[in-house]
Amino acid sequence: MTDGPDARRSPGEPWGGVRPFSIKTKLGALVVISVLITTGLLLIAVRTETELRFITVFSMIATLLITQFVAHSLTAPLDEMNAVARSISHGDYTRRVRDNRRDEMGDLAHTINLMADELEAQDHQRKELVANVSHELRTPIAGLRAVLENIVDGVTEADPETMRTALKQTERLGRLVETLLDLSRLDNGVVPLKKRRFEVWPYLSGVLKEAQMVSSVRAGMASGSGSHTRTDVHLHLDVSPPELTAHADPERIHQVVANLIDNAVKHSPPHGRVTVKARRGAGPDSLELEVLDEGPGIPQSEWHRVFERFNRGAVNRPHGPGSDGGTGLGLAIARWAVDLHGGRIGVAESARGCRIQVTLPGEPSLPS
Numbered sequence: 001m002t003d004g005p006d007a008r009r010s011p012g013e014p015w016g017g018v019r020p021f022s023i024k025t026k027l028g029a030l031v032v033i034s035v036l037i038t039t040g041l042l043l044i045a046v047r048t049e050t051e052l053r054f055i056t057v058f059s060m061i062a063t064l065l066i067t068q069f070v071a072h073s074l075t076a077p078l079d080e081m082n083a084v085a086r087s088i089s090h091g092d093y094t095r096r097v098r099d100n101r102r103d104e105m106g107d108l109a110h111t112i113n114l115m116a117d118e119l120e121a122q123d124h125q126r127k128e129l130v131a132n133v134s135h136e137l138r139t140p141i142a143g144l145r146a147v148l149e150n151i152v153d154g155v156t157e158a159d160p161e162t163m164r165t166a167l168k169q170t171e172r173l174g175r176l177v178e179t180l181l182d183l184s185r186l187d188n189g190v191v192p193l194k195k196r197r198f199e200v201w202p203y204l205s206g207v208l209k210e211a212q213m214v215s216s217v218r219a220g221m222a223s224g225s226g227s228h229t230r231t232d233v234h235l236h237l238d239v240s241p242p243e244l245t246a247h248a249d250p251e252r253i254h255q256v257v258a259n260l261i262d263n264a265v266k267h268s269p270p271h272g273r274v275t276v277k278a279r280r281g282a283g284p285d286s287l288e289l290e291v292l293d294e295g296p297g298i299p300q301s302e303w304h305r306v307f308e309r310f311n312r313g314a315v316n317r318p319h320g321p322g323s324d325g326g327t328g329l330g331l332a333i334a335r336w337a338v339d340l341h342g343g344r345i346g347v348a349e350s351a352r353g354c355r356i357q358v359t360l361p362g363e364p365s366l367p368s
Contacts, residue, residue, distance in 0.1 A: 025103075030070050034063045077105045081112055093120035137176065144169040193249040193340055197285060197363075200244040200278045201237075207257050208235045208276065211265075233268045235261065239278040247285035247363040252337040256345075259330035260291040260356050267295035267354065286362030293353040303347040307335040 038059045080097055087095045093116050099109035147166045150156040212235060246253075257276065264274040277290040298306060338345040343360040 027070070030066060033066055037062045037066075074105070077101065077109060081109060084112060084116070088116055088119060091123075093123060137173070140169040140172040140176075144173075193252065195247055195249050195363075197245055197247045198250055200246050200287065201239045201242055203250060203253075204237055204239060204257065204276060204278060207254055208237055208261070211235065211258060211261050232271050233265045234271070234273045235265075236273060236275045237278075238275060241280070244278060244280055244287075245285055246287040246360065248287065248341055248360050252340060253360070255337045256334045256358060257289070257291070259334040260358075263330055264291050264293035264295070264354065264356075268293050269295060281359060281362060283362045287358075287360040289358040289360070290348075290355060291358075292350065292355045295353045297350065297352070297354050298347055306347055307331045307345065 041055045041059050041062075044055070077097070084095045084097050096113045096116060097109040099106050099113060101109065144166055147156075147162060147169070151158050151162065156162050212231075261274060261276065268274060272294040274294075275290075275292045277288075277292070279288040279290075280286070281288045335345050338358055338360070341360050343358060345356065345358045348355045348357045
């Protein structure tokens with residue numbers, strides 16, 4: 001079922017582009033009708049020789065009745081909006097205001113409904129975040145506690161292998177905390193960029209090597225914060241020209257590429273291939289990046305939701321072996337980092353798998 005034009009109306013946009021029944025029109029009509037009624041009754045009084053006091057009383061009664069009708073049509077939706085706003089303030093985001101009016105009240109009702117939708121979505125995301133963080137924290141804390149209890153009770157010795165196990169659990173906690181810090185920076189939106197010019201090939205080569213090394217270290221243990229543990233996926237780098245340079249914040253771009261690689265590897269088939277492409281952009285030191293995988297791909301109807309928080313995909317088997325699905329924050333953080341640079345990130349058409357495109361503007365040109 002498709003939404004009608006009213007459902008697609010943005011806040012403040014008049015119904016159908018015009019407001020034939022605005023409040024100003026209604027008030028103006030009220031004044032005109034009152035004047036016409038009074039004038040008509042005066043003409044009747046002159047022709048029928050009716051006393052002026054009776055005409056005045058009739059005119060006042062008629063004007064009051066019309067005013068009461070118009071006032072009720074204006075205040076009734078305000079009472080409904082007040083009740084809905086009070087429910088929202090108490091945490092009930094399910095109530096909505098009827099927005100079938102074609103005036104400013106209808107626009108206000110539509111805006112309140114949009115606000116309720118946003119608050120309901122935020123509340124759902126908050127609950128999901130608490131659930132995800134609780135789930136992610138429980139396993140490494142339990143594992144670390146078990147290792148330490150065994151050492152304290154004398155069940156096991158504090159040998160290098162035992163301490164290595166405890167270190168792995170601590171690293172998992174550290175990765176989760178780092179993800180949450182990134183989320184906090186995303187919300188605050190006040191992260192300074194430290195841009196500089198760098199060579200793309202050695203930089204991306206180091207990012208890919210780090211991803212392979214980290215996945216090898218994590219192999220054999222449950223992943224933390226959704227990071228993959230797969231070593232069967234081949235990572236391929238394609239940079240042209242080889243001397244390509246870019247002007248950006250290397251730390252933030254590392255977040256982008258690492259999260260895109262992590263997501264692509266998790267969705268890859270066994271012994272699949274993930275390709276990272278880099279090309280020169282339109283401006284000086286601008287950069288065009290692509291990350292392609294050979295997984296099931298993303299339905300076009302889901303493209304607009306890919307970079308939303310806590311979105312884990314809608315395919316039947318969204319994650320390959322060795323992945324727990326993650327917290328659904330990686331791509332949201334990647335979009336945040338790209339937005340900081342004033343760039344663009346999105347899903348592109350691909351004959352196979354998923355293709356994510358990133359455009360970084362590079363160094364702004366100086367005015368002549």
